[in-house]
Amino acid sequence: MLKDWINKGRLKSPWIVHFDCGSCNGCDIEVLACLTPIYDVERFGIINIGDPKHADVLLVTGTVNHRNKHVLKNIYDQMPSPKAVIAMGACGLSGGVFREAYNVVGGVDKVIPVDVYVRGCPPKPEAIIDGVVLALEKVKALLEAAG
């Protein structure tokens, strides 16, 4: 019974910590747009929280490079499980226009496991919300598999 409630809560309240791995700010503004009254992600229980220790979903924007990959890994490790990772924008997916640069690792998934990829440069707020919903469906599938 308690487990059912916990599982229900997991699907209904994804708290997001947003980490910017040196994005051009395009993606970040789109993330913040999700919080505005037009999109109002809080109605799904989504809160943009500043603290990885409270968060369930890590939303990464921008290009991962050799300097900030440690920070990214650190933030990921600080999140208590169960957790999900969403990589956002062309930069987060592969390095985008910067992927040839000497310091770029290329893609969030080179450093930490990514559950959902959101395409675009920058992605629309609708796509970001879709991404979170998709991440929750993955969590749901995992929960069902675990029984």
Added chain:
Amino acid sequence: MGKLLLATVAVILAPIVGGLIAGLDRKITARLQSRYGPPILQPFYDVFKLLGKSPMTMNPWQILSVWVYLISSALTVFLFFMGSDLLLIFFVMTIGAVFFVMGALSTHSPYAQIGAQRELVTMLTYEPLIILVFVAIAMVTGSFKVSDAFGLSKPLLYQLPLMFIVLGYALTIKLRKSPFDISACHHAHQEIVRGVLTEYSGPQLAMIEIAHWYDVIFVLGLCALFWTTSFWGCVILLAVTYFAELLIDNVTARMNYKWMLKTVWGWGLALSVLNLLWLYAG
């Protein structure tokens, strides 16, 4: 016997009512910002999710602190509905608040340290005011007992209107509403991350949330003391007070602690002295 039963039922029901109030709070806040807002049950979803997360504590102190905070918050509600002594309730409440800060201080995170210092300042701000409110209640009823305040024939608000405003100040700080949410704003994002709550996570955070719901019920109970003669009068007073809190929360920005000390002590003490003098003369 009847009192004991009432108090036990209150302790069991308080988190449920507190959670619903928190849900309504978020919904109304969203509406005031012309958003749709989360479902009323959202705080419960949050707490259950947090209970299911893997624990990540820094040291055993944190766990102890959280338990003491939760138990003392529940105990304040229990004592209140037992009609117990207001000063005793005040001391139990303070112990909880102090342990909450100690848990944050026991970690090495600078964010938690700053948050804990700020929480101490907020405690320093609201506690004298609450004591003054209790003294004023005692001056009217002749004792510090909650049950005596419930036995009055005339609402306390008639004699202590200014004290109610003072309690409102304390209430805003205790509920962590703007402009006094300097230690841990409920939606603080980047400034000091979440202040005193930074190092609490998972089940501990859930317990803090539940303890906070107990606090809300207790604080609303204190407000209810000001209109004990009729049920509906009391309900209307509480609803209006809470809505005013929400409105203030939404129209004000966070201020710094010096401003808070100056304003709250300045106005709070002035209003208290005025009201006490009036009582004394009248």
